[in-house]
Amino acid sequence: MAVARRVVLGAAVAGAGAVGFARRSGFSPSNTGAGGPDTLTFSLWGSDAEVAAFRALGRAFERRHQGVRVQIRLETYEQMYANMDALLAGGRAPDLFRCDYANLGMYSASGQLLDLSPYFSAKDRAGFLPALWEAVCQDGRPYAVPHHTDTTAVLYRKDMFSKAGITHVPSSLEEAWTWDEFSEICARLRKKLHGVYPFVYGWQQAGAYRWLTWLWEAGGRVLDKDLSAPAIESAAGLRAMRYTQDFFREGFVPPNSSIKSAAYPDATFTAGTVAMSFAGDFLLPTIDPALKKELYGVTFQPRGRQAATDLGGNAVAATRDTDNPELAATFLKFLVEEENMARFCEQGVMLPSRRSLLNRHLDYAVRPDLMSAYAEQATALTPAMTAQVAVPSFGRINTALQDELEAAFVNRQPADVTLHHIAESTRKALASA
Known part of the structure; x- marks a missing residue:
């Protein structure tokens, strides 16, 4: 799948990845609600390789926790966020769902996600790349786990x-x-x-x-x-x-x-x-x-005054009204265990979010010879960059970017006019958040 068809970006940007900023139709009423006290429902989209990796992780979690079932519900990226909005509004959301970093702030700031602060110690948090941990936090509290990144x-x-x-x-x-x-x-x-x-x-x-x-x-x-x-x-x-x-x-x-x-x-x-x-x-x-x-x-991407890159990849969050908060948090911690993250990234050809995996050899399924360059490029992403994308109003900001960049590139709208229009749209987006 191409990045903008899948993200979120990618936005993706990211994206990455692409961000589900414009609300999409396609609500499927059959995908409703949590699955009971011993079942975790998990909504996600992904490539064939990613879905296979998630299914394998679900089975491994079930083996570790006898009697527990992980029920994976597949969505298309195009439908994912419209479905989640409808399910959350109707009180029928899954226990867990996959979310790109740039969409995450919209959900966490509106109180729709489980606060993971009680489940992740300072030591746990220090195990992740700072830029990616920043991307899952609102007001210093984590509302998802940074599952992986791409750049x-x-x-x-x-x-x-x-x-x-x-x-x-x-x-x-x-x-x-x-x-x-x-x-x-x-x-x-x-x-x-x-x-x-x-x-x-x-x-x-x-x-x-x-x-x-x-x-x-x-x-x-x-x-x-x-x-x-x-x-x-x-x-x-x-x-x-x-x-x-x-x-x-x-x-x-x-x-x-x-x-x-x-x-x-x-x-x-x-x-x-x-x-x-x-x-x-x-x-x-x-x-x-x-x-x-x-x-x-x-x-590598060209350098201006400094090197930079985009925020790609995805997090996994638990919904606030899950019937299984302890079990959901346990599953999230399981997803980001070092070995589990390594296997997922190898199969999906993505970059890990854990510090401990940065210098470890990963056996990527495709073009492992190129992945060290991608890993090095990812180091150009800083917490200050991710913070600008993770704000709750970024969806509206990205919509303005789509409109104004198109006008600048195709219709040759002057650069200063383009920046002014983006700034005005950004101001309105921040005010309405």
Whole structure:
């Protein structure tokens, strides 16, 4: 599945991943309620590999806790959040559900999730990456577990680079191209490769929030440090907006790969119409069967004033009105045990959220040779970045990003006007949260 079709992003951004910001129809009344005192109901979406991994974890939990049943209820990503909204409103929500980080704040801030503070000690909390633990907290209290993450790096076609005379790509985050260097690479590819665009970016549809990576790289913010007011109208915001508008002006990206298009980065890359794709690691199982391994590699996102990346991946939460709070919390802790997390990430080709797994060798099912670069890229994500995406009102902010970035890229709306519109929409979103 492509990132914007699955996230949340991905938004995903993330996304990651893509965020279910616009409310979706498709409520299925058969998926109702918790399953009784010895049954945990768990609603989720996922790829075949992810679903198989969740089912295996459910069976393992049942073996550990005799008499307990884990009932998995599958949803499409497109229906997931509309269904959850209806079930929560009707008092028939499952005990547990999968949720991308950018949607999580909306649920936790409205009091719909189980406060996990009593179940996770300070030592437990310290076991997770700070940026991801920040993403599951509201007012310092955790309302989910950070199950995994994914991030965006740059896949590139080795054959196309060779044809353009590009013989070196950065092999570490520290060596990543600067923005100027990246533009020079794109200009060379555009000149040397006929009928091929230099790259495609994964900001389609609800993945619009991935544009924030460029803003953060420029040293900007979408929200101020108190997360209470817009901060995008800045010199850094102008630089990021003008730089990304140039992608379309210069013909560096396909014209049909703008925010509201359906030209997703994995399909465009495997079709051979672009030389590079900004793609999440979880897309590798989709990309790899379509391309010979020797044809493509990975490098790092360009650096501006600093390195940055998007917040992808998903958390798992328990609903506040579960009949089984103790059992639900026990299952959440089970999901994020080191070995269980390792197996899930290996099978789904995702990155773990536990510190202890950062330097451990994981046997990824697809392209393990590329995953160390993704892991290094993920270190560019900071708690300050995740905090801006995890606010309860981010869904509305992302909707504004979709509309205004489309106007900036396709209709050439001036950069300062675009930033002002985003800031005004952000102010209204924060006021209504």
